[in-house]
Amino acid sequence: MSSSSASNFATEALNPDGFLVLRPQAPDDFLCEYANPAAQALLGDGLEGTAFLATRRTWAGLRSAWGMTLSTGLRSEQWIHGDPGSGMHTLRIRAARAPEGRLYVWLDDSSSQPPVAAPEPLRDTSALFQAVMQGSTDAIYTKNLAGQYTRINAAGARLMGRTMEEVVGHTDAELWPDEARASVAHDREVMAFRRTFTYEEAQSGHPGRVWLSTKGVLLDDQGRVFGLFGISRDITERKRMEEALHHNEARLQQALSAASATLFDLRMPEGLLRWGPGAAALLGQPSLPAEEPLTALLARLHPEDRMTVAARLASPARPAVKLALGLRVVGARGEVRRLTLWGEARAGDGQEARLLGVLVDMTRWSLAPPSEVAA
Missing domain, CATH: 3.30.450.20 (PAS domain)
Structure with missing residues (x-):
């Protein structure tokens, strides 16, 4: 040969x-x-x-x-x-x-008498390779230049719903006719650039699966590519959780928008304020950066409210405190808006003090000076 x-x-x-x-x-x-x-x-x-x-x-x-x-x-x-x-x-x-x-x-x-042993370094390497292959819960496999699987571990075959013998010798096009195009394209990219890449690869069916696959080339003693290796992790549940979180976040943002409210995150030592979606409209501004200094918000407040609000938003003396505060802001067109801030400040255990909460537009209810709001 x-x-x-x-x-x-x-x-x-x-x-x-x-x-x-x-x-x-x-x-x-x-x-x-x-x-x-x-x-x-x-x-x-x-x-x-x-x-x-x-x-x-x-x-x-x-x-x-x-x-x-x-x-x-x-x-x-x-x-x-x-x-x-x-x-x-x-x-x-x-x-x-x-x-x-x-x-x-x-x-x-399978006999009780072991076969003639391979050389010691080869046997040690073989045992280590086999232990890693079969001990991993991820799919570990190799392919030749024709795209045929030359080896796969038991976990990989099980995740595919097949035996190892059913996978070895076959290509992705034979095993997964409907999804093979993306996998084959990834294999070709790895071969062409002779580098290791990581991809998300989807498999349809019931249930469908999503894989996070890392692939790289296999080189012989002369540095020639003779195939590729792959390590694929089943991230189906993680993707489903991400989709569920994204759906819940969209629902939350819809509810906040309907209530004319937005979220905020104030990092107390630095005085940096991070806004949630919809904050610009709530404050009467054409746009807002994702993060800005607290002084920028104070500058937008009604002149009569600035000192009171600045004092209340200072670092709390206690490790944890809940805050409810009414305030007025002046929009970009000079309109006055009445807002209510609800938040909870936490500090201690060596962690940075933060004030997290929600800002709600109360303009339609009143235009009174800032006041404490019953929490």
């Missing part, structure tokens, strides 16, 4: 299970195109480029099962007990049809 083709399965080198890529070969045999290190530890070196079943009599019964997998696309699973070349083993052998008529085969050693 060429180094270019082998790089498509480079991530399988870290797989502690054996992995083979086989191509049908007449008569009734399979040519091994790729074998990862774990498969070579079980079955011996020199697998690639050889007829696979010709010298394995105990495997002869797999011909019909693998032939059925190739013809129907249904996964197959068999058990074989014997000596595959590294001692007696009981192997679970799973096969799946891959693109271009090939066969992907996974070898899982």
Whole structure:
């Protein structure tokens, strides 16, 4: 198998299970195109480029099962007990049809006697990779240059509503025909720029899902791109909560507008005042910045009210106090408006003192000097 083709399965080198890529070969045999290190530890070196079943009599019964997998696309699973070349083993052998008529085969050693171990650094790396893959609750996967999944963890397959075998060897277009366009476009962008990007990707259906996907390229030893990796987190519930909060905020703003009211946030030490939507109309101004100094509001007050309001809005002496205050403002056209301010100031525990509350237009009720309002 060429180094270019082998790089498509480079991530399988870290797989502690054996992995083979086989191509049908007449008569009734399979040519091994790729074998990862774990498969070579079980079955011996020199697998690639050889007829696979010709010298394995105990495997002869797999011909019909693998032939059925190739013809129907249904996964197959068999058990074989014997000596595959590294001692007696009981192997679970799973096969799946891959693109271009090939066969992907996974070898899982289920015997009590462990197979011949891979080199220590490789085994440690494989164990760490496998622990991260299978321990994560996010979907972790790799794809080759053709967009086919070459690996996916159990959590990712479960979130997709499929088994790992049903995902590996297939593209997004095959798995999600209606939503694949955006995912494929993101994959191409990652490949083109050779950078890591994060996207939101939606999946319709019942229930629909929203994924936050981080994708980057996989490079071989020569620095050539041979695929991409992805980590996708299901953020469906978070998006639903955001939508609900947005809906509730819209309802709140509608209610405040109907009541001729707005919200405010006064940070006491700095004297900075942040306004909610609708504040400009309430104060008779063509527009207002999102945040302005408290002195700007005081300048708009009726001259008779400024000292009283400034004193009441000073930093409270107590850690927490509720405030209710009537005041008059002069609009940009000289009109006088009567407003009522309700707020609650909090301070202490080393946190900044803030006055949060609501400002309500009471113009239609009266135009009296500022006064304390019963809270």
